Amino acid sequence: MTQSAAVAQEAPAVNQPILHVENLQKAYHGQEVLKSVDFEIRKGQVKAVLGPSGSGKSTMLRLMALLEPSDGGSIKLRGETIGTKEHRGRTVHLPERLLARQRQDIGMVFQKFNLFPHLPAVRNVMLGLTSVKGVSHHEARELAMEMLQRVGLENRAEHYPSELSGGQQQRVAIARALVLNPSVMLFDEPTSALDPELVGEVLDVMENLAADGMTMIVVTHEVRFASRVASEVSLFDGGVIVEQAAPDQFFNNPKHERTKRFLSHVH
Amino acid sequence: MLFDPEIFFQQLVSPEYMWGALISVAVAVLSLILATLIGFFVALGRTSRKRSFQAPANVYVWFFRAIPALLVLLIMWNALPQLIPIFSQDWFTPFIAAFIGLGLVEAAFMAEIIRSALLSVDEGQSLAGRALGMSPTKVMLKITLPQAIRIALPPTGNEFIGLVKYSSLASVISLRELLTTAQVGVNITFRYAEYYAAAIIYYLIIVTILTLLQSMIEKKFAWTSRATVKKSRALAPAAKAGLS
Ligand SMILES: Nc1ncnc2c1ncn2[C@@H]1O[C@H](COP(=O)(O)OP(=O)(O)OP(=O)(O)O)[C@@H](O)[C@H]1O
Ligand SMILES: [Mg+2]
Numbered sequence: 001m002t003q004s005a006a007v008a009q010e011a012p013a014v015n016q017p018i019l020h021v022e023n024l025q026k027a028y029h030g031q032e033v034l035k036s037v038d039f040e041i042r043k044g045q046v047k048a049v050l051g052p053s054g055s056g057k058s059t060m061l062r063l064m065a066l067l068e069p070s071d072g073g074s075i076k077l078r079g080e081t082i083g084t085k086e087h088r089g090r091t092v093h094l095p096e097r098l099l100a101r102q103r104q105d106i107g108m109v110f111q112k113f114n115l116f117p118h119l120p121a122v123r124n125v126m127l128g129l130t131s132v133k134g135v136s137h138h139e140a141r142e143l144a145m146e147m148l149q150r151v152g153l154e155n156r157a158e159h160y161p162s163e164l165s166g167g168q169q170q171r172v173a174i175a176r177a178l179v180l181n182p183s184v185m186l187f188d189e190p191t192s193a194l195d196p197e198l199v200g201e202v203l204d205v206m207e208n209l210a211a212d213g214m215t216m217i218v219v220t221h222e223v224r225f226a227s228r229v230a231s232e233v234s235l236f237d238g239g240v241i242v243e244q245a246a247p248d249q250f251f252n253n254p255k256h257e258r259t260k261r262f263l264s265h266v267h
Numbered sequence: 268m269l270f271d272p273e274i275f276f277q278q279l280v281s282p283e284y285m286w287g288a289l290i291s292v293a294v295a296v297l298s299l300i301l302a303t304l305i306g307f308f309v310a311l312g313r314t315s316r317k318r319s320f321q322a323p324a325n326v327y328v329w330f331f332r333a334i335p336a337l338l339v340l341l342i343m344w345n346a347l348p349q350l351i352p353i354f355s356q357d358w359f360t361p362f363i364a365a366f367i368g369l370g371l372v373e374a375a376f377m378a379e380i381i382r383s384a385l386l387s388v389d390e391g392q393s394l395a396g397r398a399l400g401m402s403p404t405k406v407m408l409k410i411t412l413p414q415a416i417r418i419a420l421p422p423t424g425n426e427f428i429g430l431v432k433y434s435s436l437a438s439v440i441s442l443r444e445l446l447t448t449a450q451v452g453v454n455i456t457f458r459y460a461e462y463y464a465a466a467i468i469y470y471l472i473i474v475t476i477l478t479l480l481q482s483m484i485e486k487k488f489a490w491t492s493r494a495t496v497k498k499s500r501a502l503a504p505a506a507k508a509g510l511s
Contacts (some may be wrong), residue, residue: 058300065398096403104400114395118413128399131409173395180399221434 015078017042018215019064019106019184024073026059033059035239036248037073041184046216048226048247051236052262057219058111060236061186064217065108069093077105078183103134107185110192113169115161120150121172122157128180147175166200171205178209185209187218223266227251235259250267269292270460278465287448288469294437294444295368295430301370303423306377313382326379331375336368337436343368344440365437365444369430376426381412385411385420424481428474445469460509 017040024037027099033056041047047266051057054228062068064075066083074091075083082102084091093104106172116124125144148154161169170190177185187206191199201223206247210216210229219236220226226233226247233250235242243250254260278284302420305327312324331339348355388411396406435446443451448468453459 067394067397100400100402102400103398106398108395108396108398110391112391113387114391116392116395116410116414118417118488120492127396127399127409130403131405132400158492160492162490163492176395176399264457 008220015042017076019079020076020079022074024060024063024075024228025071026056026063026068027071031063031240034063034070037236037239037241039234039241041217042241043215044213045211046214046218046229048230048233049217049219049236050221050223050226050233050262050266051219055237056239057212058188059110061188061217064166066103067105067108077102104128104180105183107180107182109170109173109177109185109187109190113161113166113173113193115169115173115176117161120158121153121164124161124172125179126177127236128176129155129249133180140256144175145178146180146267148172150178150208151175151188152201163197166194167201170194170202174202174205175208184215184217187216187220191219191220191222198230221266223251237262237264241253270464271458274456274458274461278449278462279468283448283452284445284465284469287443287445288473289361290433290442291431291444291446291474294362294369294434294442295384295427297366298368298370298373298430298434299423299427301367302373302377302426303381305370305374306381309374309378310381310385312391313378314380314385328375328378330466331372335370336372336433336440339372340365340368361437361440361442364440365434365442369433369437373426373430377423378424380422381415384415387418388414409462417485417490420481420485420488427481428477431470431473431477 008155019039019041021037021039024034024039026034027264037264038059039047039060049057049060059068063070066075072091074081084093086092086113091184093099100133116127119127122141122144125147126137128138129140129143130137143190144261145154145157151174153171153175154170156164156168156172161172164172164201174190191202196204199222203222206216206218207229218226218230228247233246233247234244235250235254235256237258243254243256245254250259251263254263272398293488309324309327311451313328315321315324346362347357347364353359392410392414393406396410397403401409434442434444437444438450441447445466449462456462
């Protein structure tokens with residue numbers, strides 16, 4: 001909490017979006033997955049993204065996290081273009097080394113956790129600190145333990161991923177992203193790989209994060225979570241954001257026919 | 268002619284046999300190290316997206332999979348010194364020729380083992396590493412490689428045992444490894460059974476030790492906290508106290 005307070009002080013441009021995506025495009029083998037995505041999120045906002053399976057939600061997040069090159073459009077983080085640069089009037093992708101640096105400011109949580117199985121929980125959380133930020137082993141361990149405590153897993157620190165439940169693994173994965181103190185956290189269906197009884201513990205951690213002021217984009221099928229925690233809910237379909245509204249309006253009084261149809265399947 | 272246990276035991280504990288066994292193991296260890304180093308880079312080339320990295324790696328594997336190890340050893344020892352003067356100097360001993368020759372051949376096979384090990388590490392692993400902002404080299408060293416090593420360990424153990432036996436090929440370049448030692452003894456005494464039996468015992472001992480070593484190393488890669496749970500229980504309260 002002290003961290004987010006400090007960040008708030010040094011970011012005076014309250015009205016500037018943290019992440020701003022314009023006309024983002026991506027095709028695989030000639031198949032357009034992202035046609036033109038426009039999206040922005042401000043500090044402390046939580047945006048939930050719903051949409052049918054295979055519509056390209058994961059692709060959108062991977063592009064925002066600079067894990068894959070886009071085919072067009074721009075991504076701005078705190079007003080600065082990331083992932084690409086202008087070179088002799090053309091837009092070119094940055095080399096991997098520079099992308100790696102820009103990625104530090106964006107946290108990503110995956111559907112399948114992707115914890116490093118060869119490292120105990122605490123070392124999973126430490127790895128970004130020691131090998132990216134150059135934090136000393138000792139200090140990294142303290143920060144990692146603090147993060148594990150925040151997700152309620154300080155007594156599982158020395159357990160390997162194979163010795164943790166799915167819910168615990170996902171909480172470690174959240175701690176691993178969080179410890180680098182990113183400007184925005186992206187969640188790709190963080191609970192869809194979990195047994196139903198383990199979903200709650202992960203959503204609780206995310207809700208606490210939101211309450212602490214973390215800026216979050218959450219792709220999810222959890223309608224209850226979206227309506228309770230999100231400041232805005234979007235429907236992603238056919239390669240574009242179809243509708244975007246406050247949860248109350250989105251769920252109870254959607255404008256678009258496609259949203260109504262989608263919601264009728266979900267409810 | 269009966270089996271004479273005395274001759275057998277005499278040879279078993281003779282310095283010649285021990286030295287021969289040591290040479291066999293040393294050739295195997297050094298060629299495996301060389302093969303792993305070359306094999307790693309060949310595997311990187313073969314998994315690379317760049318044609319200019321792929322092509323030489325493919326040629327390497329194609330070439331050394333086709334050529335018999337025996338021929339490579341003969342070329343190393345006989346042809347190389349004729350072609351390149353530096354190899355006709357004193358430092359180029361049968362031992363060095365043997366481990367480099369076997370290492371070059373073995374690298375083609377290690378490359379395949381390492382390549383399939385690298386490919387079998389889940390894609391999500393490097394994705395997660397990159398998402399943390401790790402450079403490609405860091406992702407390889409800290410995430411992909413440790414997981415690939417675990418997958419590559421059992422087949423590498425097999426290759427190692429194979430190399431111990433292949434080291435006997437170096438008899439053609441007059442390296443006095445274990446089998447050559449036995450053969451030289453036989454040529455003088457004609458006590459085939461006793462001399463060969465002593466060699467068998469040495470091979471059995473060597474492979475048994477290697478197998479034990481391998482299972483010890485594989486346990487290290489079990490990735491469970493059985494050994495460390497006690498420690499974490501002791502640490503957890505201390506960590507809490509430190510934070511509050
Ligand atoms: N690396 C890739 N190569 C080729 N096609 C891909 C790749 N990644 C995604 N696709 C395709 O792009 C489309 C969108 O995939 P994506 O995973 O982004 O959808 P999604 O909305 O996240 O679906 P889900 O709800 O099932 O997770 C799919 O048709 C998929 O087959
Ligand atoms: Mg998806």
